[in-house]
Amino acid sequence: QQQVKQSPQSLIVQKGGISIINCAYENTAFDYFPWYQQFPGKGPALLIAIRPDVSEKKEGRFTISFNKSAKQFSLHIMDSQPGDSATYFCAASIQGGSEKLVFGKGTKLTVNP
Amino acid sequence: EAGVAQSPRYKIIEKRQSVAFWCNPISGHATLYWYQQILGQGPKLLIQFQNNGVVDDSQLPKDRFSAERLKGVDSTLKIQPAKLEDSAVYLCASLAFRGAAGELFFGEGSRLTVL
Secondary structure (H helix, E strand, C coil): CCCEEEECCEEEEECCCCEEEEEEECCCCCCEEEEEEECCCCCCEEEEEECCCCCEEEECCEEEEEECCCCEEEEEECCCCHHHCEEEEEEEECCCCCCCCEECCCEEEEEEC | CCCCEEECCEEEECCCCCEEEEEECCCCCCEEEEEEECCCCCCEEEEEEECCEEEECCCCCCCCEEEECHHHCCEEEEECCCCHHHCEEEEEEEEECCCCCCEEEECCCEEEEEC
């Protein structure tokens, strides 16, 4: 049972464009929603995270938008750069922390120069 | 600060053979995880340790997978006998309690190919 559904599976964006990756969940007990970035041959690394008490969190060019009623959250990458080319995973957990994260299937982002 | 170390990075075996992976977490991290990442999918939790005790192994296929964390530091994950569907990257992660949510730090993984 996939608890976090992520789309699209792959995404190609031109340099300077906006990349948008979406995730949806069913379990209303989830209360922590991080995004991880993974480069080829490397392990995932925490990029940005949000809790359901806020609707948006921004860190530099990366923004999470959270819609609690729709049970959806998304990652927006502004001014996308070739160095952003990686696989992005959304995740969710209960108990408000990084323990026992459930990951989406990932989105492979390619930013063309 | 040294990251999570894993070895070997790559392993190719035939089905029904055995394999073992090793992980050394970041110093001082009491909580350690093994995840399985099949190609094209997100990481799936296999087992969670707190010091040298198992917290959650509900998703570990115990008929063929085993893991231990002696002395609460290094950990090994063993597969015996391996099946074709075990081909995946095995990621080790340790948990840092930074802020309220903590942060998982992953190693670079051990890629297993079962022929």
